[in-house]
Amino acid sequence: MNDTIPARRIDATLAESPTAPLETIAERAGTTVADVVRRLPAGEAVCVDGAHFVDVMEDLAQWGEITFIVNTGDVILEARGEVPEGSIGRGFYNLNGKPIGGHLKADACGMIAFVSRQLFGSPTRSVQFYGHAGHCLFKVYLGRDEERRIKADQVEKFVALRERLAC
Template identity: 40%
Template sequence: MGDLIRQDLAEQPDGVLEMIAEKRDVSMQAVLDCLSSDVASRVAGSLFEEIWGDLTSWGQITFVVYTADGFFECEGAISPGEFGHGYFNVHGDSPIGGHLRMDRCRYIYFVDRPYFGTRSCSLRFINEEGGVMFTIYVGYNKDHTLKADQLARFESLRQKAR
């Protein structure tokens, strides 16, 4: 199956990864694992709290939840959270908040690849079944270039987490 996924990635190097997973009836983890190491790197989900803590200082990011029926995007700052009652609870002045089952986070992928012709950098939080729990994207400027300060933080965090 990996060869077919890599063929799909080669045919659409800036396409939607979720569509490849749906087409091949595989998890997003299977698709992410077929990306080259210079495009995607994986760290243990146990680093979630450390990574989330770093994200709280990034400013406005894009938070995405993707399902088979569509995706929800929210722009805002990442608020600190705390564990309680089986969830990582996120509250604050940001529109990004809720209750996350981070005990189910198996891996976090740092992904740096083109998306419809534009560079895109994201952190994809992967659950025990290989599905994406949610994705956090480095923010864009008005001219659709990545925010330089967040890009530097993304690259630094990726190096530190390895």
């Protein structure tokens, strides 16, 4: 997105509410969540091509307990657990685990974002998957320890994967 009217609306909304949920910012700015992610301040998001979908999912399966979120606008569904190892079959990346399982259409992913930002006063790290039209498919938030701090080993894995793919 270049410096257009939607870009200015995103920037203004981010300035008003810098820690608001991305979906709220997108709704207020009249655009997609993916457009908001692309306009986040420097250091808050690194975006890579969705072609890395399987590679990212395979890496996430090694991270331990995370929070898997699907936000439809009317429903925010969260599941805490480990991302199970998956396999490609019938056009889907199939996760056969509990509590996280399902069938994800890998080629529906147009962009993957590594997001580091404040949300409701707490630092967060997440890997977010976006469809080609800019809607969020799902998000994977790093886990927290007993003191509610982001797990340090997962931060290391997040940074390593982000840096490897952002080349």
